Amino acid sequence: ERLKDIFADSYHIGVAVNAWQVNSSDEKVSALIANQFNSLSPENGLKWERVHPELDRYDFKFGDEYVALGEKIGAFTIGHCLVWHQQVPRWVFQDENKEPLGKDALISRMEDHIEAVAGRYKGKIHGWDVVNEAFNEDGSFRESTWYKVTGTEFMKAAFRKAHEVDPEAELYYNDYNVWNAAKRKGILDFAKEMVSEGIKVDAIGMQGHYQLETPTLEQIEQGIIDIHEAGFKVMVTELDVDVLPRPRSAVGADLNMNFANSEEYNPYKDGITPEAEAKLAQRYADIFKIYEKHKDKITRVTFWGLGDGNSWLNNFPVRGRTNYPLLFDRNLEPKIEVIEKIASV
């Protein structure tokens, strides 16, 4: 069974892809993407440091191949992300003397970037994560350089500019831990403020980087309800389920530990146990049960990667582990038990 068909009446089913997938000569990869998914997200290829590595240099190789793949398979194609505090080069915040840019100069640099990138893919990228991860867990604004230099103005200017450049594109604010009520309140209050000022915001992306036990299903559900009640579409933009224990601290003393060789912190390096895989199936089924219950509010559910072997979670919060967060394994074979369980919700 194909994921996109299972949920055809509910929402788009998306997958995040990288360069080696968009131009893969491996028939298995391209067939899997085309058969299973009807939405695409770029995992890393459209982030500022990739697409705009130097002031006067853009690199659209990935982006052009990405939108071509999207067109070929008829996918709802996402852009990720125009403004973020990570994966953005240092020069962005500096003038030619490496002095910090002031507010107006930084905003205008940001607007140039949005014009170039969203402009190139006008009509080809159907929805943009305009701003990514701008809030703290307590609902205040993250003290990023964007915020420190411009206050909240970078958010508003980014959405305004993206809309001006491609009026047809959907525009999203995207963040993790949106299940956290305090963070969510900060996000929704500000998003509503933008809307009241005439700024277009279509959806709030709840990333969905989950673990087996946390967050609770109630927390996930409340997030969906609150976003909807605030007047926005809900998108699950980066779904995966980390099956490994989280080392209490990935810094300090623990850094000296060899996590990859640790029985405790890398318990499934020779293969996931049936018990753990059953937990993964149950967790996904529980989550999709909530999505189905609220399918009138949700327009897309995107998995953050195609197969386990290339998931970012093999390297987070420590490098070199063997994680199993997705629906396709290291050989890109479907996890039948997990998919069947999801399909039966």
Ligand code: G3I
């Ligand atoms: O490409 C280089 C490679 O040349 C080098 O040898 C290798 C060793 O460090 O690093 C490679 O770059 C890595 C890149 O992923 C590609 O694999 C970076 O170190 C690594 O930091 C980067 O991580 C990405 C991360 O965003 C950056 O913060 C993850 O792949 C990507 O999945 C992750 O995605 C984010 C979303 O954009 C926003 N939401 C959270 C999500 C997960 O962190």
